[in-house]
Structures are given as C-alpha cells and as structure tokens.
Amino acid sequence: MTDITAVLTILFIVLGIFFLLIGSIGTIRLPDFYSRTHATSKSDTLGMILIIIGLIIFEGFTLNSGKLFLVLLFILLANPIGAHALARAAYSSGLSPQFLDKKND
Known part of the structure; x- marks a missing residue:
C-alpha cells in the first residue's frame, strides 16, 4: 500500500x-421524530458510504472490494427509502411534526 492510498483511506474513514x-448528536439533540429521522438518515448514509469507500481504497481491486461496493449500493438505496417509509408511517398514524403543533397553540 502506497502513501497516497493510506492517506485516502484514513481521510475517508x-x-x-x-x-x-x-448523526448521533442530531438524534439526541433534535426535538421531534421527523427531525431525528432526517438527521439520522442523511448523515448516517453519507458516513457509511465514506467508510466503505475508504475500505475499498484500502482493499484495492479484489473480490472483497467488489463485495464492499455491493454493500455500498445497498446502503445507498435502502437507508433513504427506509427513513422515508418510517416517516410516512408515522405521519399516517397521526404523529404530527413539531412545527404543526406550535401553530395550533
């Protein structure tokens, strides 16, 4: 492994x-379910993608990097869709966003 790949690996990870x-801090600090879901889905997806890219760079062009790429594609597709499904189910069950609760007061 060369110095450039080591630096890129460390940087991405x-x-x-x-x-x-x-994303973890956003989950703790944000006020309602929808804000927490948004913070978690966006930042965790980006964080996992960056970590997997770092691992792909570390691994080089092997079968394992191909498997990591497939995991990356799955995370890229599944995390936003799952967060959207959770938010839609919460809204359908009657959980209103916090900014809508403030208008009714």
Whole structure:
C-alpha cells in the first residue's frame, strides 16, 4: 500500500466517522421524530458510504472490494427509502411534526 492510498483511506474513514458522530448528536439533540429521522438518515448514509469507500481504497481491486461496493449500493438505496417509509408511517398514524403543533397553540 502506497502513501497516497493510506492517506485516502484514513481521510475517508475519519470523514465517515465524523458524519456518523454528527448523526448521533442530531438524534439526541433534535426535538421531534421527523427531525431525528432526517438527521439520522442523511448523515448516517453519507458516513457509511465514506467508510466503505475508504475500505475499498484500502482493499484495492479484489473480490472483497467488489463485495464492499455491493454493500455500498445497498446502503445507498435502502437507508433513504427506509427513513422515508418510517416517516410516512408515522405521519399516517397521526404523529404530527413539531412545527404543526406550535401553530395550533
């Protein structure tokens, strides 16, 4: 492994960890379900994608990097769709966003 690939690997993994940390903080700090779902889905998807890209760079052109790429595609498709389905189910069951509750007061 050359110095450039090592630096790129570390950079992508650290950026991914940063976005996962931001998503975790957003889950704790944001006020309602919809805000938390949005923070978690966007930042966790980006964080996992960056980490997997770092692992692909670390692994090189092998069968394992191809498997990691398939996992990356699955995460890229499944996380936003799952978050949307959760938010839609919550809205359909009657959970209103916080900004709508403020208007009724």
